[in-house]
Amino acid sequence: MTLDEARAVAAAVPDPELPLVTLGDLGILRDVRRRADGGLEVVITPTYSGCPAMDVIRDDLRRALPGVTVTTVLAPPWTTDWITDEGRAKLLEHxxxxxxxxxxxxxxxxxxxxxxxxxxxxxxxxxxxxxxxxxxxxxxxxxxxxxxxxxx
Known part of the structure; x- marks a missing residue:
């Protein structure tokens, strides 16, 4: 699987609390890259440091991309400015x-x-x-x- 394909799969994972938007829509997905061993690493940032959905998000990413390593980063902190225009439109529509x-x-x-x-x-x-x-x-x-x- 290419990095672009893996990024598309990870970006399409629905948010567990707001399933009408995806991790890509919310800007939670920060990066998809290759590990030194050739496997995939997905980097995510929670909407806030105590977000109770993070365990579910990590599990959903592992189901979508078997064998992936999921890394959570807190800096820079997530901001609502990272929500895409499409994500904003989906929120409004719902x-x-x-x-x-x-x-x-x-x-x-x-x-x-x-x-x-x-x-x-x-x-x-x-x-x-x-x-x-x-x-x-x-x-x-x-x-x-x-x-x-x-x-x-």
């Missing part, structure tokens, strides 16, 4: 508000927009959503609750 970008030109925003009706009239319900990396919001216009991926 009713999860994607995080704002934190690099490049600073967009002027009026808070978190509702992923269903796009209204900026939303309110924070809880700093903790269905997973630790999300917060729970509610829309004042369509009245729907929704998760928002926290900016990190």
């Amino acid at each position: 009713g999860i508000s994607p995080p704002a970008r934190r690099t490049g030109p600073v967009p002027v925003t009026l808070g978190v927009r509702c992923p269903r009706c796009r209204s900026p009239r939303t309110r924070l319900v809880s700093g903790y959503g269905s997973t630790a990396c999300k917060a729970m919001y509610a829309c004042s216009d369509c009245l729907e609750p929704f998760d928002h991926v926290k900016e990190i």
